[in-house]
Every structure is written in C-alpha cells, then in structure tokens.
Amino acid sequence: MVKSESEPKLTLWQKAFVRDLEWRKDELRSVVFWLIAAFSLSIGSILGVLGLRGLPCLIVYFVGVVVAPSMYWSNFLGIDEQDFGGKMEILNDSIGSGAAMFMLSWVGFYTMLHT
Amino acid sequence: MSDFVAVVVLSLLSSALTEALSYVIVYRTEAFQRLKAKVIQTETRLEEEKNAVSGSGKHRQRRIDGLETQLADARRSAGSLQMRATLVVGLVQMAAIYAVGTQFSGRVVATLPFEPARMFRSLTHRGLPEDSPVSACSATFVFVLGGLAFKAIIDRYLQLGLPKGSSLPSWVADPEAAITGKK
Numbered sequence: 630m631v632k633s634e635s636e637p638k639l640t641l642w643q644k645a646f647v648r649d650l651e652w653r654k655d656e657l658r659s660v661v662f663w664l665i666a667a668f669s670l671s672i673g674s675i676l677g678v679l680g681l682r683g684l685p686c687l688i689v690y691f692v693g694v695v696v697a698p699s700m701y702w703s704n705f706l707g708i709d710e711q712d713f714g715g716k717m718e719i720l721n722d723s724i725g726s727g728a729a730m731f732m733l734s735w736v737g738f739y740t741m742l743h744t
Numbered sequence: 745m746s747d748f749v750a751v752v753v754l755s756l757l758s759s760a761l762t763e764a765l766s767y768v769i770v771y772r773t774e775a776f777q778r779l780k781a782k783v784i785q786t787e788t789r790l791e792e793e794k795n796a797v798s799g800s801g802k803h804r805q806r807r808i809d810g811l812e813t814q815l816a817d818a819r820r821s822a823g824s825l826q827m828r829a830t831l832v833v834g835l836v837q838m839a840a841i842y843a844v845g846t847q848f849s850g851r852v853v854a855t856l857p858f859e860p861a862r863m864f865r866s867l868t869h870r871g872l873p874e875d876s877p878v879s880a881c882s883a884t885f886v887f888v889l890g891g892l893a894f895k896a897i898i899d900r901y902l903q904l905g906l907p908k909g910s911s912l913p914s915w916v917a918d919p920e921a922a923i924t925g926k927k
Contacts, residue, residue, distance in 0.1 A: 653791060655907050682858055729890075729896075735857060736856060
C-alpha cells in the first residue's frame with residue numbers, strides 16, 4: 630500500500646474508524662486486542678444475563694471472536710490479512726485473554742442472576 | 745457472589761503487583777530501554793523495507809535478512825533480561841494461587857453455566873468437597889481466569905514490555921513460503 634503524503638496524522642483510535650488507511654502490524658494488533666476484549670465482555674455479559682448455558686454458547690463465542698474482527702479489518706479497514714502474516718498472526722495474542730474475559734463475565738453474571 | 749467479587753479483585757491486585765515487579769526488576773533498567781528502542785526501530789525499518797517497491801530484489805532481500813537477524817538478536821537479549829522478572833513473577837503467582845485456594849477452600853464461589861470437561865475439573869473443583877455439583881466453581885479457577893484477563897489488559901495498556909512481535913513460527917504464519925522456500 631502506497632503511503633499518501635497528504636494523510637493527516639491520526640491517533641490509533643481515530644484510524645480505527647477510518648477506511649482504507651495504511652496500518653502497521655503492531656497498530657492493527659492493538660486495535661484488534663481491544664476489539665476482542667470489548668466483544669468478549671459484551672457476549673459473556675449478554676449470555677450470563679440471559680441465563681444461557683452449555684456448549685452452544687462456547688461455540689457461538691469462538692466463532693464470533695474470529696469472524697467479527699476478520700470482517701472489521703477486511704470489510705471496513707480494507708486490509709489484506711496476508712500482508713500481516715495471516716489471520717492467526719493478527720489474532721494470536723488476543724484470543725487467549727479474550728476467552729478468559731468471556732468466561733469471567735459469563736460466569737459472573739450467570740452466578741449473580743440465576744443461582 | 746461476594747466471594748466471586750473478592751476473588752476477582754484479588755486477581756486484579758495480583759496482576760498489578762506482578763506487572764509492578766516486572767517494571768522494577770527489568771523494564772525501568774537502561775539496558776532494557778535501549779533494547780526496546782532498538783526493537784521498535786528495527787521493526788519499523790523492516791516493515792518499510794518489505795513494503796518498498798523500488799530497489800533490486802537481491803539487495804533488498806539482503807537488507808531484509810540483515811534487519812531480521814538484528815531484530816532476532818535484540819529480542820533474544822531482551823528476553824534474557826526478562827528471565828529475571830519471569831522467575832520472581834512466577835513465584836509470586838504460585839504463592840497467590842496457593843493463598844487464594846487456602847483462604848476459599850471448600851467454598852463454592854460461582855456456578856458454571858456449562859459442564860466442564862473432565863480434564864478441567866481438577867481446576868474448576870480445586871478445594872471443593874467431592875460431592876459438590878459438577879457446575880460448582882472454585883476460587884482457584886476464577887482467580888486463574890482473572891489473572892489471564894487482567895495481566896493481558898495491564899500489559900497492553902501500559903506497554904512497558906517489548907512490542908508484540910511475530911509469535912507464530914514462520915511455517916505456521918506462512919506455510920507456503922516455508923514449503924517453497926520463497927519469501
């Protein structure tokens with residue numbers, strides 16, 4: 630991707646809401662980490678509040694945590710994940726902590742409201 | 745529920761303490777700061793070199809190889825400095841897990857909304873009576889989950905350590921290149 634000289638200097642979070650900009654790998658991974666954190670906490674809280682249980686919830690989460698960020702960076706940011714080493718290279722250090730946040734919020738809200 | 749909140753707060757404090765220890769032992773030292781700056785600088789130059797459209801293939805590839813070697817050396821040196829903190833942090837975490845397990849022994853702090861697989865029950869039921877329900881959750885499991893979550897958040901927010909490099913081996917990140925030998 631050719632860097633435009635006329636692009637104004639944006640903060641990382643400003644860049645996250647603008648399409649078709651140039652990204653460095655560490656910037657993309659930071660944004661994806663926080664996106665996954667917010668997604669995990671939200672999904673875990675919703676499932677816990679609704680009192681949903683079982684394996685289907687885990688499946689929904691693990692599918693969503695891969696699909697949602699992928700759609701964000703490919704459809705909105707216009708990024709080709711192969712330029713950054715592939716999907717797992719971008720998601721690798723965020724999924725483990727995201728899963729922990731999901732479990733914590735799901736277990737917490739379920740315990741608080743349904744036991 | 746109050747036990748659950750207490751364990752979550754304890755795991756947050758434990759994660760903050762371990763990050764503070766890492767900062768005191770390693771991150772604030774001049775040697776680590778120098779290596780960190782070198783890693784950041786080399787990664788930026790490497791990315792610029794990979795994205796460059798001008799320059800001959802052979803010379804550019806030689807520059808890329810040189811930068812990758814420099815980057816690997818800098819990361820390796822920083823990693824050996826971080827070993828000191830890793831040992832201390834590991835001991836602190838083990839002590840914290842033991843203390844929490846002892847303090848909340850026999851108490852069900854949460855109810856799991858799923859049936860844990862048999863291999864995980866030793867963790868989810870640690871310290872609980874044998875006859876406790878399958879969905880009962882021990883303090884140890886909640887503490888470990890909290891530790892994983894809070895450590896990552898604190899680490900990412902403060903960015904005291906090294907920038908996250910490529911953590912996958914090259915044959916996983918790019919299997920085609922590994923097989924064909926092309927880059």
